Amino acid sequence: MSLASLRGERPGHGPNVISPRARSERAGRWGELFRLLSYVRPYWGAFLLALFLMNAVAVLEGALRSLLVPISDGLLASSGIVASVPRAKNLVDFHRYLPLESERSWYLLATLMILITMAKGAAEFFSNYLMARIGQRAVFDLRCALYEHLLRQSTPFFSRYPANVLTSHLVNDVEKIEMAVSRTLTDALRESFTLVVFLAIVFKLNWKLALLALGLGPLVYQATVYFGRHLRRTGRRVQEGYEQILNVAQETLSGNLVVKAFGTEALESERFRRAAHAVMRSVLKAARTAALSPPIIELIGIVAASGFILYAQRIIARREMTPGEFFVFLFFLFSLYDPVRKLSRIQNAMQHALAACQRVFALLDTHTELVDRPHAIALTSFREKIEFRNVSFRYPDAEEYVLRGVNLTIRAGEMVAIVGMSGVGKTTLVKLLPRFYDVTEGTILIDGVDIRDIRLDSLRHLIALVTQEVILFNDTVRHNIAYGRPQATPEEIERAARAALAHDFIQELPERYETVIGERGIRLSGGERQRIAIARAILKDAPILILDEATSALDAESEHGVQQALLNLMAGRTVIVIAHRLSTVCRADRIIVLDGGTIVEEGTHAELLQRGGLYSRLYERQFAPQMSEVLSE
DSSP, X not given: OOHHHXXXXXOOSXXXXXXXXXXXXXXXXXXXXXXXXXXXGGGHHHHHHHHHHHHHHHHHHHHHHHTHHHHHXXXXXXXXXXXXXXXXXXXXXXXXXXXXXXXXXXXXXXXXXXXXXXXXXXXXXXXXXXXXXXXXXXXXXXXXXXXXXXXXXXXXXXXXXXXXXXXXXXXXXXXXXXXXXXXXXXXXXXXXXXHHHHXXXXXXXXXXXXXXXXXXXXXXXXXXXXHHHHHHHHHHHHHHHHHHHHHHHHHHHHTHXXXXXXXXXXXXXXXXXXXXXXXXXXXXXXXXXXXXXXXXXXXXXXXXXXXXXXXXXXXXXXXXXXXXXXXXXXXXXXXXXXXXXXXXXXXXXXXXXXXXXXXXXXXXXXXXXXXXXXXXXXXXXXXXXXXXXXXXXXXXTOOSOSEEEEEEEEETTOEEEEEOSTTSSHXXXXXXXXXXXXXXXXXXXXXXXXXXXXXXXXXXXXXXXXXXXXXXXXXXXXXXXXXXXTTOOHHHHHHHHHHTXXXXXXXXXXXXXXXXXXXXXXXXXXXHXXXXXXXXXXXXXXXXXXXXXXXXTSOHHHHHHHHXXXXXHHTTSEEEEEOOOHHHHHTOSEEXXXXXXXXXXXXXXXXXXXXXXXXXXXXXXXXXXXXHHHHHX
């Protein structure tokens, strides 16, 4: 599936996929924001307290600045600049409570300013901390929900979405959301409260002047909306560009040997430059928009302020305002555009966050996970047989069937080898058993129970898997062996390692079982990694074992040690093995030959050779050169 699908630009495929675009259009432009705020709901009490404190900060800020009225009037009167100052009519009658002709009143005024500042600082501290805490908790919940959602998705989901795309959503997009919730939302609420308080004071001082000054408000709003919409579009393109950069870098750096072998460094460098240049252009376009927004809005504010100055002079001459009130009015008016300008910037940042929200929620709305049926049972043991009844399968969105009408019975304790040319469906067949994929047609049964009627966790508990591509984690040897059984004791882990012939080389590692083996076990050789994987399967102690070409990537020396470890692993288990080594195939109780997605031959090694069919030809082409090696064993 393309990245466009992940962004919801076209409907998802399959019956379980919900179209994110359709949901987003129904929710409206701010649907993502409202949905994001739902993650704040568990912390509603702390959120209301933070809102109260932010409102208190705005009120106290307004009160502190309002003290400039008596200060201005008192200074003008005491300096003799004006003969007398009329009592304030529109705001608090400061002259009644603070007659500034008295020196004691000035001390009281200074004390009041200090107390208000202390109260405002305390309220601001606790409101900021509460909002930061709420934001971090909400984003923690969102990030964990997204990660757990991704883990639950089916195998086809991960074949459609590259790992770097998913990690980009999990890290980069959620980081932008984190910024929006913990900082941007806090700033938006605080500046909104400040704007309301300042507006109230401005209208209280002189509503006529306020209306004149704010007449250009709709123009400011339209400009803000325009810039915000533009930034949202460019923000989405920036994130898409970063994904492309990650994709190119991951492919070329992980496949650097192929790049060097074919001498395509210049070609890959040009690919990267094109992707990086596209990001640069989008970022610069967003930067131009973000840089243009504040000065335009500020210019509109200055035009409004300039227009009413002449009118204000007439009001003061008619003694409808004191000089102090007019100066404070100007001060509040210019201060009023400060939260407006900040809110404009906040909206710009919020647009980037909303774009990230849209992408994250599109992922959360994509459902491909396998769900247990209501009546599913827990199967705790395997006793009789595995049955494939007329099983057919095709991959999602594919037209051709990979498997057609497969009928196969595997008895408990039996070792069955599956062979065939590349691409005939061998690996697909064994992936159906643990329900990495569900069959398209037919049924798979374990002890007579349809595996779709078995709880998924108990089904996979019965199966151990060792593949050609060993997946190890950047952790200790002990953790990797005990991955399927984290509660295993050190003695059980060591016994599994000894059975996998891994104990000896583990003892030679710097920290022995506590040695960190690096990403994907890079500090170990191929044979050592494979034996760690075998030890992990031995410790799981599952009755059904799937070996998918577990030794095909090893050299002869490494394979010899791993083969003995595999024999220890296979003892007493039902084994389904995909192999191209004759030594493995010859040990099988039965060999199943696949061709064109169907079983064409079945029997022992000797029986199939005697028939002279496809297996015989495969033997002559692939297995016969290994005969001398088998005989020497």
